[in-house]
Amino acid sequence: MGKDSKSKEAKGKGKQAGGGSDESASKGKGKAGKGDGLGTCTYVKARHILCEKQGKINEAYKKLQDGWLSNGDKVPPAEFAKVAQEYSECPSGKKGGDLGWFPRGKMAGPFQEVAFNTVIGATSAPFKSTHGYHIILCEGRKN
Incomplete structure (x- = not known):
């Protein structure tokens, strides 16, 4: 259910963004049974890039792509961090987009959904939240 709404949002951002989202979602389904904790963990460690404008986040995503x-x-x-320092408009951009560990319930709406449903090591497709447009790199999970 949650993955479908993420994919639909990401697909609106262009063919490239939709492809990355579908790929991450399908990989997640395969790994969930292998102890990845996809969607069930309590904490996620992530980096992100935040941009106010869709065009700028798409530029950052193209660079990663x-x-x-x-x-x-x-x-x-380390490479995601370089792109975050260059493109992110969030104060965390100075730290390479590092958000550290955060618990379920701390982040709002689509951001939490994407962060907790992205496979470790994977990068999400661009998506929109109330704060702007994001790309997330999931670095770890724990309960």
Whole structure:
């Protein structure tokens, strides 16, 4: 249910964004049974990029896609951090978009849904929240 609403939102952002979202969602289904805790964990460690304008977040996503995602690779956290420092308009951008560990219930709506449903090491497709447009890199999960 939650993954479907995320995919529909991401698909509105263009063909590239929709492809990444569907890929992450399908990988998540395969790994959920292997102890990934997808959607059931209590804490997530994540980085993100936040932009007010859709065009700017799409630029950041294209940079990630050209470097890693189009080859099916996962974006290394250090490289995601460089893109976050360049593009993110959130104060966390200065720290490479690092949000650290946060519990379920701390983040609002779509942000929490995407963060808790992105496979460890995977990068979400761009999506919209009340704060703007985001891309999330999930770095870990724990209960």
